[in-house]
Amino acid sequence: MELKRVVVTGLGALTPIGNTKDEYWEGLISGKSGAAPITYYDTEKFKTKFACEVKNFNATDFIDRREARRMDKFAQYAMVASDEAIADANLNIDSLNKLRVGVIWGAGIGGLETFQQEVLNFAEGDGSPRFNPFFIPKMIADIAPANISIKHGFMGPNYTTVSACASSANAIFDALNSIRLGHCDVVVTGGSEAAVTIAGMGGFNAMHALSTRNESPETASRPFDATRDGFVLGEGAGALVLEEYEHAKARGAKIYAEIAGGGLSSDAYHMTAPHPDGIGVIAVMKNCLENAGLNPEDVDHINTHGTSTPLGDVAELKAISSVFGDHAKNININSTKSMTGHLLGAAGAIEAIASILAIEHGIVPPTINHSTVDEQIDPELNLTLNEAQKRDVRVAMSNTFGFGGHNACVVFKKID
Structure with a gap:
């Protein structure tokens, strides 16, 4: 069969160096570091005391307060980035065949902060199994694409790829194949993560995977440099709208690039x-x-x-x-x-x-x-x-x- 061409028509980003696609790009070309001392918890006893946190983010600026409380940060990040990408693509959602619009997302860990907090609450309690009723749906990695599809009514393929740090590239490749094989017209894809937590930092420190350049966090991530000593943990989300080429052309969409393969x-x-x-x-x-x-x-x-x-x-x-x-x-x-x-x-x-x-x-x-x-x-x-x-x-x-x-x-x- 002849494979369909697939193009990128929308982008959204929530990152440690910019909370929108345009801010992210400006941060990149200006050489901005997102690394700084951790603000989420007391790092006194940790070997690594810094990370690349998302800055100035308030979920309720974008998501209804009640809904936001039912989401781990990784899912909140997914919602914000995907909403930006969908708006950037100028999709008229009501005119789409929603049975042919998918959401394929990547997450290596999922709701780590939610898991951590529920375990801590249990350990500090009297032994009674009092868990938040949203514990499981907040934690599971596939809840991010589920929330995106529920919000917009997208009824095509919907799942999360989990392949550690390759997860969202894996998701993008799956999204490409879903369209070029003719299963979908549009797929919202990308990935999100929120692992800057006590458990996340502690776990990676135990592996000796993280930089310990605490005296200069902004210079700690130094790929290819002879003095590099480990990675710097970051968080955030990126979203892409992939679309079948003829479908995009027919609606006059802006096309950023063609995704040629994976x-x-x-x-x-x-x-x-x-x-x-x-x-x-x-x-x-x-x-x-x-x-x-x-x-x-x-x-x-x-x-x-x-x-x-x-x-x-x-x-x-x-x-x-x-x-x-x-x-x-x-x-x-x-x-x-x-x-x-x-x-x-x-x-x-x-x-x-x-x-x-x-x-x-x-x-x-x-x-x-x-x-x-x-x-x-x-x-x-x-x-x-x-x-x-x-x-x-x-x-x-x-x-x-x-x-x-x-x-x-x-x-x-x-x-x-």
Whole structure:
């Protein structure tokens, strides 16, 4: 069968460096860091005392107070970002065939704060099982797309992909396939996460995964730098409206870019560490290019997973050199996690948005906080260090990898 073309017609973002799509983009190109001391709880006894929190967010500015109380923050973030994307797409919801509109969302963890609070309440009580009746529906990862579909009446495919930090890129690829196989006309997709909690920070600290640069939080996320010491936890949401090309054209929609394809793979190696030779990462990028019908030399820009971990950054860049060969030095490579921190299951969504906006504006956001060369990294690679670079970006790839060896990759191109 002939696959349908799929385009991006709406974007929404709620991030540590901007609470809308436009604020997020301004934060990216200006090299803004979202890292700061944690405000949500007392960090005195924690090894890491900072994170990339969403700032100046009040759920009841967007959601009815009663409804907001029934949602974990990760679901609140999903509602806000998806509403922005739907408005940005200028969708006339009443004119849509809602049976052909889906919501496919990514979340690596789901309602962690809700789970944490209910367990703490129980532990501090008299042993009686007094739990909030909304405990389970607030916690489960699939409640975010459920809430989006309930609000708008979207009756197409509705589910959450859970593949750790690859979750929302996984969701975007699933959304692409739902449309190009003819199952949907429109899919709202993306991801959200809200893991800056006692349990989230404590758990990642126990793994020695987080930076402990407490004296300088804003410089702690430093992908590709020789002094990197772990990732910085972030939170927020990103949403995209994907639409069948002819459907979008018929209603005169603004088209940001075409989503050309995607790929998935597994490292099949280790619970948390990347394969040192990047075998799974090589496979996912090759799968993505083949799925999109693109050649390596077509790619102008790669938004890497680039978490600022000692092992992961090197493995990914070696994989890029393996896949792209001599062309790798012609690609603008960056890591926007240097600014946003690592949004876990939402990372793929906000990084896909950054890739799309790089195509639209002809600017590649920087990898900030780089000061010390890592001799394990090929010096000929253009890592877009410290300052944004202007470039005609026709094809942009976004990589995301998750604990368990989950790899997902999506690629966008300028619309012809």
